[in-house]
Amino acid sequence: xxxxxxxxxxxxxxxxxxxxxxxxxxxxxxxxxxxxxxxxxxxxxxxxxxxxxxxxxx
Numbered sequence: 385x386x387x388x389x390x391x392x393x394x395x396x397x398x399x400x401x402x403x404x405x406x407x408x409x410x411x412x413x414x415x416x417x418x419x420x421x422x423x424x425x426x427x428x429x430x431x432x433x434x435x436x437x438x439x440x441x442x
Contacts, residue, residue, distance in 0.1 A: 417423070426432060 413423075
């Protein structure tokens with residue numbers, strides 16, 4: 385059976401530094417807001433999910 389390992393799969397990923405990714409995030413947010421998007425703030429401690437208790441198995 386031939387070796388099926390993907391070339392380069394054992395190499396380390398290049399992770400951008402925090403300053404670069406922060407700048408990229410700011411650019412994405414600005415683009416989103418310019419296109420008419422709205423950022424909705426959700427109060428702390430609120431998940432937005434509705435709790436529905438599961439039926440107990442007997």
